[in-house]
Amino acid sequence: MKKKIVLLISVFLVSIFLSGKNDLSAIEGKGDKKSEKKVITACDGETQVVLNDVSKDEVMTREKAQEVANMLLATYQQQKKYQSTKFTRRDSLIWERELKAMIEEGYKWFHDPSLGTNGISCDMCHPDATDTHPETYPKFQIQLKKIALLRDMINWCIENPMEGKPLKEDDPRMKAIEAYIIWARANQDPRPHAKTLNPGKR
């Protein structure tokens, strides 16, 4: 119960945070439909360039595109200078909490037999996510006769030892399990060879 409230609050805070940014971009002229100018947004979802000489649906030449990319990066870097003070301790606490929530969600599913049908759960064979070797993916999995991603083996274990139905790749449970496994194994396995596993081995 308590956990839920914390989660709600954090979702609330995050949305305030995000909506603040939306206001900013509105001022910059986003959504101005009449002009039909091309607007390009960087991966941060914030930094934008508005192109006066290219229309909305036009495909840019390679040179033009490179020019725009350079411009975008320069703008981004400039903005970052004064943005560095924009993230407060409160922000980072929120991010940490969100991450923790996702890992905990993954931990929960990793220990939950309801992913399968026979009562078995992942932790029974992989205590502390041992022997999941996330750092070795992608790799050729001999038994599958193809390149496998971590989620392919997660699904394999769900379908076989646990006799369950595979999860969709974008299923939040799949994402959470991946998050838990990667987090649990990252720099946590004290065995020296854990970091030097050869790709291609099962």
Place this chain on the structure above:
Amino acid sequence: MPKMPSERKEEQYLKERDEFFKALPKLNRRQFIKVAMASAAVALAKNQFPPHSFQLVEAVEAKQGGGTEVKFRFAYISDTHLYERKLNERFVRAALKAVQDVNALDPQPDFVLFGGDLAQLGQPEELKLGKEILSELKPKLYMMVGEHDWYLDLGEKWIELFGKPYYSFDHKGVHFIVLNSVLVDDYWTETKMTPMERMKFMAQLDNPKGRPFTVGRGYGDVGKKQFEWLKQDLAKVSKDTPIVVFSHSPLYKYYKPWNFWTDDAEEVQALLRPFKNVTVIHGHTHQPVFNRIGNINFYGMLSTAWPWPYAPTGLPKLTIKMNRADPFDQFDGTGDGTVEVLANGKANKIYNLWSREPMKVTARYLESGGKEEVPPVPVDPSF
């Protein structure tokens, strides 16, 4: 015999392999190599298995003489972790496979030890199913408890079905002791856990709040009474009588975060120290693991249900790790086994790994500090 549930394709391979190994002792070395090559070729031609999984190693035959001849054998089955049959047939299939193995042994073992964790969640139906399956065994059966059998009702149903949780018996000049080594401090009264919550708390190996096992401590006075009993029982035995102790937990300290651990191990070892020949056979760790501390040889048993990874630290130096199990084969890394008790009171252990060559670990190997009679080392690294 209860009906064998539907078999999987991979078992065909395993059956062929079984036949192959059964034929082994009857062959001399030259014939062995011939058969081995032929059989490997068959396996490869059928593309049934990656080649490395079928490494052929000549079984080491015990050197005769000096009291090293086998006086008698007993078999073991351990850690079946049964759920109710309607929920999970997978582990039922594995337990039945072990029963069939033991019944097919020729010569038959003098008796069978069950190493604990018959049930997964201590449910009466699980324990009863286990009893039904084990009742198919032809040799006499000795039972031991594991934590999965115990923490739903603190042993009530188990005791009703199988009798005392700790006892001793003598067989052909060897003194056998069976312990209840899964006793922990009370973590449930104060936290007001239901019996099922208590059970699940215990069943989770990577539970960060898990409590360490003991023989002589734990909740109530079960542990204290058992420890007193053990002292008195040992007082009656002469110091050169060989002793074999059955314990679910390892009786030494391997890896605490997973409770591969007996917290009062030193105290139990101290009671065993005055004896000339002491062997401990334990369950719980689901892997080939062997150790020697002072005068005591330790051998871990295989599980029929699933193998566990080796713990990240604390593995006994003498243990030769099997390489990691193939997740595509239910029976890889699991199995059952036998113990040979020699005329000189030592005990050798045979790991009957279902999808691999059997592995024999001798007392000589342990007592020579790993220098003599070294079991075959896997080619692949263990993860």
